[in-house]
Amino acid sequence: MKLDDLDTILKSIEEKIIQSGKDNASKLTRDLITVQNRVYAQLESLSWLQKRLSIKGQLPPLRGWAASPDVLLLLHTHIMSTRPAIVVELGSGASTLVIADALRQNGVGKLISIEHSDNYGAQTLSTLEVEYLQSWVDLRVGDLELWSGKHLNSDDSNSPCHWYPLSLFDGIDNIDLLWIDGPPGATCPYSRYPALPALFNKLTSRAEVWMDDTIRKEEKTICERWVKDHNFSLEYLTLEKGLGRMKNLNNIEDSLSSQFLKNFTKNDPKYLKSLERNMSFFKQSNL
Numbered sequence: 001m002k003l004d005d006l007d008t009i010l011k012s013i014e015e016k017i018i019q020s021g022k023d024n025a026s027k028l029t030r031d032l033i034t035v036q037n038r039v040y041a042q043l044e045s046l047s048w049l050q051k052r053l054s055i056k057g058q059l060p061p062l063r064g065w066a067a068s069p070d071v072l073l074l075l076h077t078h079i080m081s082t083r084p085a086i087v088v089e090l091g092s093g094a095s096t097l098v099i100a101d102a103l104r105q106n107g108v109g110k111l112i113s114i115e116h117s118d119n120y121g122a123q124t125l126s127t128l129e130v131e132y133l134q135s136w137v138d139l140r141v142g143d144l145e146l147w148s149g150k151h152l153n154s155d156d157s158n159s160p161c162h163w164y165p166l167s168l169f170d171g172i173d174n175i176d177l178l179w180i181d182g183p184p185g186a187t188c189p190y191s192r193y194p195a196l197p198a199l200f201n202k203l204t205s206r207a208e209v210w211m212d213d214t215i216r217k218e219e220k221t222i223c224e225r226w227v228k229d230h231n232f233s234l235e236y237l238t239l240e241k242g243l244g245r246m247k248n249l250n251n252i253e254d255s256l257s258s259q260f261l262k263n264f265t266k267n268d269p270k271y272l273k274s275l276e277r278n279m280s281f282f283k284q285s286n287l
Contacts, residue, residue, distance in 0.1 A: 042240060045069035052076055053101050055131045060094045060123075067095045067181060067212060068240040075179065075210070076102045079109075084176030086204075087111045090164065090195060091182025092124040092139065099179070100133040112138045112172055114164050116183055140168045144183055150197055152190040152225060159188040166198065175203050181212040190218055196226045205248060214242035 046062065046069035053059075053076070062069050072095060079087065079102035087099055092115040103109035115121040121141035128134040144162040153161045163183065178199060183191045196209065203209075209226070213219050214236055223244040227234045231250060237243040 038240065042069045045073045049073040049076060049098070052080075053098070054105055055097065055101055055133075057130055059097065060127065062094055065184070066093055070239045071212060071241065071243055072098045074237070074239070074243070075099065078208075079103065079177065080106060082176070083108060085109055086172070086175050087177045087179065088114065088172060088175050088199070089179040089181065090114050090192070091180075091184075092120060093181070095179060095181060096124050096137060096139070097127055097131065097133065100128060100136040101131070103136045104133060109136070110138060111136060112140065114168055114182075115139065115141045116144045116164060117141070142168050144187065147194050149194060152193050152222065153188055161188045161191070161194065163191070163194040163198070169199065169202070172199075173202050175199065176207050178203065178207065178209045179212075180210065185213070185216065185218065190222055192219065193222045193225070196230060200230055203248070205250070207248065209246040211244035211246070212241060214244040216242070219244065 042062075049069055049072055050059075052073070060066065062072070067075075075095065076098050079099060083106050085108065087103070087109065089095055089099065089111065092113045096111065096113045099111050103111060113124065115124065118141055121139060125134065125139055128137055128139075142165040145165050147161040147163040151161045153159070178195065180192055180195050185191055192211065209232070211219055211223050214223060219242070220236075223234055223246065226232060226246065231248070232246040233249050235245045237245060
């Protein structure tokens with residue numbers, strides 16, 4: 001090989017190394033900006049959440065398995081806006097404190113918090129007592145049990161499905177908000193699926209179902225199956241860990257129909273009865 005050819009090859013290798021370094025630096029910069037923006041978003045949400053809360057002490061740590069500041073801020077805002085009478089949460093923790101605080105500020109409502117761990121349940125109760133919020137919460141603790149109902153987990157799975165004891169839900173009806181952040185995903189495949197089959201008949205017509213952690217494939221699959229089986233609408237919110245927000249489509253249709261009738265007839269009441277009969281006919285005929 002001639003010296004000139006070797007020099008050309010070495011220059012080509014050098015140029016590739018320099019370009020690769022620039023590309024890697026550019027990617028690293030983009031990744032750092034993305035992380036910076038995500039951190040800022042959580043700090044901003046935490047700041048607003050702290051301003052809304054009436055508690056005197058500090059929140060539990062909101063990293064790791066805990067709900068993120070952005071979803072807790074949304075949860076607190078939603079509860080204070082909609083004023084639910086009954087909230088049920090699956091998995092206690094920071095969300096228990098946030099929900100209870102919103103109910104106390106509203107002056108109405110009850111949270112039934114379902115927990116499988118004695119340890120976590122005791123920590124949650126202690127936090128509530130420090131803030132004098134225990135009267136707003138019915139904390140129920142019970143070991144997970146084998147779930148025998150319908151499930152997405154295959155029958156031959158090495159990890160059979162376990163879920164909360166159904167006895168923990170005795171006496172619960174008219175749920176306005178169902179907040180799902182448990183059981184842990186490691187319990188079994190699709191560990192949170194039983195929530196709606198077990199509780200659907202306990203929901204009010206205006207109830208919303210919120211699923212945390214929908215950045216995970218299993219939680220998305222569960223939401224999409226629930227939508228198919230129970231005629232719910234589904235909206236994914238791009239929060240840190242993802243949120244699936246579901247509403248009863250039948251209730252949405254009824255609300256739209258009522259609003260249409262109200263707006264159309266407010267200046268011409270004589271059409272009200274006729275329009276109500278027509279709307280009823282359309283719904284029965286699926287037109």
